[in-house]
Amino acid sequence: MSKAERIGGNVASYVDDRTGAAKWLRKNLTKVFPDHWSFMLGEIVLYSFIILLLSGTFLTFWFDPSQRDVIYQGSYEPLKNIEMSASYASTLHISFDVRGGLLMRQIHHWAALIFMAGMIAHLMRVFFTGAFRKPREANWLIGIGLVTLGIVEGFLGYSLPDDLLSGTGIRIAEAIIQALPVVGTYLSFFAFGGAFPGHVFIPRIFTVHVLLLPGIFLALITIHLMLVWYQKHTQYPGPGRTEKNVVGYPLMPIYMAKAGGFFFIVFGITAFLGAVASINPIWLYGPYNPGQISAGSQPDFYMGWLDGLVRMAPPIETHAFGHTISWNILIPGLIIPGVLFTLMALYPFIESWMTGDKSEHHLLDRPRNNPNRTALGAMSLAFMLVILINGGNDVIATHFDLTINQIMWFTRIGVLVIPPITFVIAKRICLSLQRADREKVLHGRETGRLVMLPHGEFIEVHEELTPAQKFTLTQHEQGTALEVPNVDTNGVLNPQGLKGKLRARFSQAHVEQISAPTETEAKALEGGHH
């Protein structure tokens, strides 16, 4: 034993004697995680959050969150001697007079976009594979909370520099606050400390942006990960994988290396984007002035859908008892997003109510094997995409030689028509894929190799799947529709009422699938000519 090993051993046993850490460490360092690229989407989010914390801290060293008026005297000529807020001037200072400041600003903003895009991608993975099912409903709820707060946090960060674009965004936020009936005006006065824009809003959102929300994020992310740790990671179905085990690699050393390496890759790609692609060039936007606006003012993409909804709303408002109710802002700005996010948060419970499925799930669904859920997800994405398109209608109009009115009408009609069509198409595609799986299991993989038999007949050689492949394609549950009695024991018709009927209908839709081949079917074909 070398000297170093002896010292190391002594230190380790000293710590272990006092904390009992060795057993705990052995247990946790050998914890097994399943391997799949889609399980790394959440890691992208986690790492971009760390990048956000680091780059954001750097930015606070010079950022002055104040709306007091200053005359710009920095090195960007086209704004020299212009009156602006201290927060805008200090953002210009970071961009042009702090070494590496512009790069850090751009890294921070790109990391924010990757953070949001990664969260949405992660959410889609969790949804389409059914990872939110029992026992992970709580983690689903935390995830929805993180997405919602992420949108808010991103929007506040976008608002801080007090440039012409972000000021426009705050103006719209103010309009949405004011659209709340009765209390809206008061809330807006509280938030802005008087009339818009006032002098307190940016200092206030700065505290929220750098202290309150990151703190909540840190807490929620910790609970999110602890729950993953405690409940263990879900895994895709395959031979040897059951509801009771996890097949994968141990945390130490495989995942430590992979995840640690991946952190640097995420950092590298973010830094690469920050170095080569301009983002939020605030010096071009100019300082915020409520009397000014730029054509094509847009929020970042995670708010774009909301902007699109507001843009497509027909101008309807009512005046009653001395109050104006702006339905054109209230409905798209508050009611629809509220309904959407509530439905999304409650989906695990809605699905379990529809299917009557109360059992635990640690094996994931292949999206095709749950056609109804996949179609619902595709439908929601189609809805979001259509309204997102309307959020960028002006830029799309100028770049594709379209008229803004056509795009608006296309999306107004499309938002009602395209999602249901998407639902039907997605469901049919899932069922077709199931059919293809069934064919593959029964008749093997088409090799594309044509063989001419001695008597002149041509056949295509089918290659039989391995047992493991056959297992993967046939293991999924074949649900049965809920039985909702038409008449109860006392002879009362529809004892559960409309609710029961609805539930039966949903359940029926949910179990609609192509039956997986059974062993007897496979046996029957064996030896046959096919």
Place this chain on the structure above:
Amino acid sequence: MEIGKKLKKIKFSSGVKKLSRYRRHRFAGPALLVVALISLGATFQVASALPSTTKMETTAQSTLIEEGKRIFAQGCSSCHGLNAEGGGIAPSLIGVGAASVDFQVGTGRMPMADMSQQAMRKTPIYNAEQTAALAAYVASLAPGPDVINEAQLTYERDGNTAQGGELFRTNCAMCHNFAGQGGALTQGKYAPTLMGVDARHIYEAMITGPQSMPVFSDKTITPEEKLSIIKWIKAAENEPNLGGASLGRVGPVTEGLLVWSLGLGLLIGIAVWLTAKAR
């Protein structure tokens, strides 16, 4: 050959002989006097006209107007009417001024290639002289804003970039975007990009208000302020992309596209590679 030469000689000699024959004609004296008087008068006329060129210019101007009218009749009158009085599909040009013609024709917007939402900038069909002739003709119909000449475009000297930017954001950015990249208007109309437009044409657009654009008279925006706006536009045009690829300077839409395509695309690609089974 020889015969031809001889014939010419005969003719020539006979002509000279004829003149010399009339030398002593009784009207020879008065005729010579008339010729002398006319040539003297003409010389005097030319000599006296030389110091002041107004008359000649007027002649030149009227030729220019004539030329403009001719081009107008050929290329413009089918829509704008034979006397520029306008018609069902095109407005009257009486009183729009030379500046308007110089802008519309000089940027290739007129003649319009197709009757779509609005005339677009394209390679001009008429050259500078023809454009000037058309402008002169339209200006001759009724007074209107004059063509901006190079001497008036002292924006490099008299303009203030920062002040121009402030004016631009107040008056222009709402349609032309914060960086002058253009933007959408209703029903397929649009505010075009201001990149690569001649300073003269920008100025003329401000004083004539082409298509959907309002007129910014010298009372709304003074000539010095107009020069500042032009200076800012030129500064924005020549500004290097300080933060890397500009992504079109249209705001967050292209940023979102890039993060979903390149950003997340690369990250997912690497995730697939990291989790690929070792073979």
